[in-house]
Amino acid sequence: MISTRPSRGRALRWLAAGLLALLAACGEPAANVEQPKRYDRLGVQMQIPANWKLSDDERVSGMHYLAVESPGSALFIAMIQSDGGRDLGEFARSFSADADKSMPAMLSGESRFDLSGFAEGTVRERYVASIGGVKVPHLREYHKITGAHRTAFLITQSAEEDLAQTQPGFDLLVKSFKLTDR
Numbered sequence: 001m002i003s004t005r006p007s008r009g010r011a012l013r014w015l016a017a018g019l020l021a022l023l024a025a026c027g028e029p030a031a032n033v034e035q036p037k038r039y040d041r042l043g044v045q046m047q048i049p050a051n052w053k054l055s056d057d058e059r060v061s062g063m064h065y066l067a068v069e070s071p072g073s074a075l076f077i078a079m080i081q082s083d084g085g086r087d088l089g090e091f092a093r094s095f096s097a098d099a100d101k102s103m104p105a106m107l108s109g110e111s112r113f114d115l116s117g118f119a120e121g122t123v124r125e126r127y128v129a130s131i132g133g134v135k136v137p138h139l140r141e142y143h144k145i146t147g148a149h150r151t152a153f154l155i156t157q158s159a160e161e162d163l164a165q166t167q168p169g170f171d172l173l174v175k176s177f178k179l180t181d182r
Helices: 005-024 088-102 160-176
Strands: 037-041 044-048 053-060 063-069 075-081 112-114 122-131 134-146 151-159
Touching: 044 063, 044 075, 044 160, 075 160, 088 112, 088 122, 088 134, 088 151, 134 160, 151 160
Parallel strands: none
Antiparallel strands: 037 044, 053 063, 063 075, 075 151, 112 122, 122 134, 134 151
């Protein structure tokens, strides 16, 4: 089994960057899904909203990491690995616990998991980030995509107040995400 420690650390850095971006954000622009940018590299295909940017794309120790950021503070993370045995619920709880440990001053440590979407391959987590003393409710969603030889865990994260602007972008990323033969 491939360790996910490096992936958690990298993903948590993206999470921290996303939360810190909230301090500077002046509102979240709507995701531009009308003319998406196409991504096709290392056996991964997806479409990215035109006004969002691919901020990280690298392979480390057999894992492929992708991060896509909105112009505000929303974040999409993909962690692709050859080991597909990990359960989505287990992954979500582990990722959340690591996020709480790495940023205890910003995250409340009180997450609520909603497994109602589990049959469709989604685990939802609601949590509160405290930014500059202001409590901001967030939604993080986890998805698992299984290919012939690899598995991808996809994470979307946004302040709940921005979901009307970010959800179309997340939907585009998740629905278009495909693992292809290398």
